[in-house]
Amino acid sequence: DFPLMSREIRNSIDKLSGTGYTLGKGGGQGGASGRRPGGVCAPTAPHPTTPQEKGRAMIHHTESYAGKINRKLQKKQRIIEVATGRQKADLVLKNATYVNVFSNELCTADIAVVEGLIAGIGSYAGVQETDVRGKIVCPGFLDAHIHLESALVSPGEFARAVLPHGTTTVICDPHEITNVMGTDGIDYMLQATEGLPVDVRFMIPSCVPSSPLDESGANLDYHAIDSFFEHPRVQGLAEMMNYPGITGGDPGAVAKIVAAQAHHKKIDGHAPDLTGKALNAYIAAGVYSDHECHDLSDALAKLRLGQFIMIREGTAARNLEALMPLLTPEYYHRCMFCTDDKHPSDLLEKGHIDYIVRKAVSLGCDPILAVSAACHHAARYFLLNNRGAVAPGYLADFAIVNNLTDFQVETVYKKGRLVYHRGHLTDFPDPTVEPYLRGRARDTFHVARLTADSFTCQRPRGVIGMVNGEITTTDCGYASAVDLQRDILKIAVVERHQNTGHIGIGYLQGYGLRSGAVATSVSHDSHNIIVVGTNDLDMAFAVNHIAQQHGGIAVVSEQQVLGNLPLEIAGIMSGDTLVHVNEKLEAAKEAAYRLGVNREIDPFMTLSFMALPVIPTLRLTTRGVIDVLTQQYI
Numbered sequence: 001d002f003p004l005m006s007r008e009i010r011n012s013i014d015k016l017s018g019t020g021y022t023l024g025k026g027g028g029q030g031g032a033s034g035r036r037p038g039g040v041c042a043p044t045a046p047h048p049t050t051p052q053e054k055g056r057a058m059i060h061h062t063e064s065y066a067g068k069i070n071r072k073l074q075k076k077q078r079i080i081e082v083a084t085g086r087q088k089a090d091l092v093l094k095n096a097t098y099v100n101v102f103s104n105e106l107c108t109a110d111i112a113v114v115e116g117l118i119a120g121i122g123s124y125a126g127v128q129e130t131d132v133r134g135k136i137v138c139p140g141f142l143d144a145h146i147h148l149e150s151a152l153v154s155p156g157e158f159a160r161a162v163l164p165h166g167t168t169t170v171i172c173d174p175h176e177i178t179n180v181m182g183t184d185g186i187d188y189m190l191q192a193t194e195g196l197p198v199d200v201r202f203m204i205p206s207c208v209p210s211s212p213l214d215e216s217g218a219n220l221d222y223h224a225i226d227s228f229f230e231h232p233r234v235q236g237l238a239e240m241m242n243y244p245g246i247t248g249g250d251p252g253a254v255a256k257i258v259a260a261q262a263h264h265k266k267i268d269g270h271a272p273d274l275t276g277k278a279l280n281a282y283i284a285a286g287v288y289s290d291h292e293c294h295d296l297s298d299a300l301a302k303l304r305l306g307q308f309i310m311i312r313e314g315t316a317a318r319n320l321e322a323l324m325p326l327l328t329p330e331y332y333h334r335c336m337f338c339t340d341d342k343h344p345s346d347l348l349e350k351g352h353i354d355y356i357v358r359k360a361v362s363l364g365c366d367p368i369l370a371v372s373a374a375c376h377h378a379a380r381y382f383l384l385n386n387r388g389a390v391a392p393g394y395l396a397d398f399a400i401v402n403n404l405t406d407f408q409v410e411t412v413y414k415k416g417r418l419v420y421h422r423g424h425l426t427d428f429p430d431p432t433v434e435p436y437l438r439g440r441a442r443d444t445f446h447v448a449r450l451t452a453d454s455f456t457c458q459r460p461r462g463v464i465g466m467v468n469g470e471i472t473t474t475d476c477g478y479a480s481a482v483d484l485q486r487d488i489l490k491i492a493v494v495e496r497h498q499n500t501g502h503i504g505i506g507y508l509q510g511y512g513l514r515s516g517a518v519a520t521s522v523s524h525d526s527h528n529i530i531v532v533g534t535n536d537l538d539m540a541f542a543v544n545h546i547a548q549q550h551g552g553i554a555v556v557s558e559q560q561v562l563g564n565l566p567l568e569i570a571g572i573m574s575g576d577t578l579v580h581v582n583e584k585l586e587a588a589k590e591a592a593y594r595l596g597v598n599r600e601i602d603p604f605m606t607l608s609f610m611a612l613p614v615i616p617t618l619r620l621t622t623r624g625v626i627d628v629l630t631q632q633y634i
Helices: 006-019 051-060 065-083 154-167 173-180 183-193 224-230 241-247 251-262 276-284 296-305 344-349 352-360 367-374 376-381 435-441 536-548 578-594 603-611
Strands: 088-101 103-115 117-122 126-131 136-139 141-146 166-174 199-204 236-241 266-269 308-313 333-340 398-401 409-412 415-419 462-465 471-479 489-494 503-510 518-519 531-532 552-559 561-566 618-621 624-627
Touching: 051 344, 065 103, 065 117, 088 367, 126 471, 141 308, 141 333, 141 352, 141 376, 154 166, 154 183, 154 344, 154 409, 154 415, 154 578, 173 183, 173 435, 183 199, 183 224, 183 435, 199 224, 199 518, 224 236, 224 251, 241 251, 241 415, 251 266, 251 435, 266 296, 276 296, 276 352, 296 308, 308 376, 333 352, 333 367, 333 376, 344 578, 352 367, 367 376, 462 624, 471 503, 471 618, 489 536, 489 618, 503 624, 518 536, 518 603, 531 536, 531 603, 536 552, 552 578, 561 578, 603 618
Parallel strands: 088 126, 088 136, 141 166, 166 199, 199 236, 236 266, 308 333, 462 503
Antiparallel strands: 088 103, 103 117, 136 398, 398 409, 409 415, 462 471, 489 503, 489 531, 518 531, 518 552, 552 561, 618 624
């Protein structure tokens, strides 16, 4: 609905109207992204769906500063009129029992809503009145840290999955797609989330790639990401995984923190088991939170030094039970909930933040403290000062549950609009992503066709030992060939971003495969193609199949595809529905199990972490097996 504009014209409009646009970025060191022609891009205004909304959107993008103030003044005056009772509210939740996160109690009153905000608490009349007697009104839930790509579906489909669970805001780290597409990946996610009924805020990826030993689709320094901090939906710098770089004073790593602070933004942490003076240095550098705490001592050490603790309960990592002692009056105000990664089956079968609240309560947590950790604390931490509570001036985001034990979400409001009620979700259009980015996201595989000879190795290679239920590994020595009796398989990582021809080869023990091969382009964090197999021919076939369909997961045997999930968006997400993606994913899992994969593990999630060179002990990159502790190839 808007023409492409030069950066200069766009920035001039920004200054006058306060509207935000996605900035076309150039590459960082090593080439951050394929820059779009002319360095221009489309605006990221909320996606208008009616002629009236389109007209208002155009006005908002051309209005003067004085016009903007006048428009907001009229809105504010209407809120005051409703709050004082001189006008009817748009919506009143009558006889509401709501969670008061300020006084830690249940209160009962009418809740008046106008212009998407709560105007008053008390006795009110409204154009629309809904009696919620007998239910509990909670503030909309907030996920403090998630990689949306982990759900394997588009952001719009993710929103459809979590809205029925009361989630109205998420803090997203687009780390996965940025490793594939560079800054174009950030632009893609900003556009793909604009105007969704779940408010998607962003933390800009700090470590692309995750390690100098890795090969991703980009190499981003602070210059490449700096201008993103001016976007109105960007809250800060995402998890600083390179804690050795920070504690060692590495200029490149520290510069990203300095840049984020220069824009008055938050910096999230990622430093499992960091202690002593190294932890002091990490926090002193400006890292304000951590979501990697897996035991109480680690969490308390960080909390006592001033960090906020994100209690993680997702698919790949579950830390709630270990950190339950934090959910007490003594510590809970420094805690919030996050999922980090949430896979399709978990979203469909368990839920989202509501599941964490429900589980926390079942483990003995005070329900009101759990609700506070599920909304208010994260909102306060990220300076989202108008959400996370039921009070005048706050967004009318509500998750209405049946009671404080079951926490079954029955009704959800977003900015005063009913978006979900007892199984019925109000549908909405997916945001428009400009053609350049859509095309770019579907053309991320640059790898030559492979043959069995591509996986020939002439010398012994390191054996990566899997640990059931963990993503850590052990050093199991060396091997020169596949040995099914000892459960030793060949594993390879194929570079797919720059067509370098690099293929790292090693061996894997503990996976259980007895025939065929399993391959996936979801391969943390650089998302090259990782494949494990009993023979080179099936391994080549599986990789070629993944590349040909522009990404996904494949289970093959005797050059036949037995299980397949296409992931055509950057090789890590599907444009299909969550239900269909989950059906294909579960069918592929079952095919892998039939070929002998250990049923104690997730065949694909476990495999995807074997290429992550920041988690001990051994990992595989496009150049071979490395010892993570020494950062040396073996």
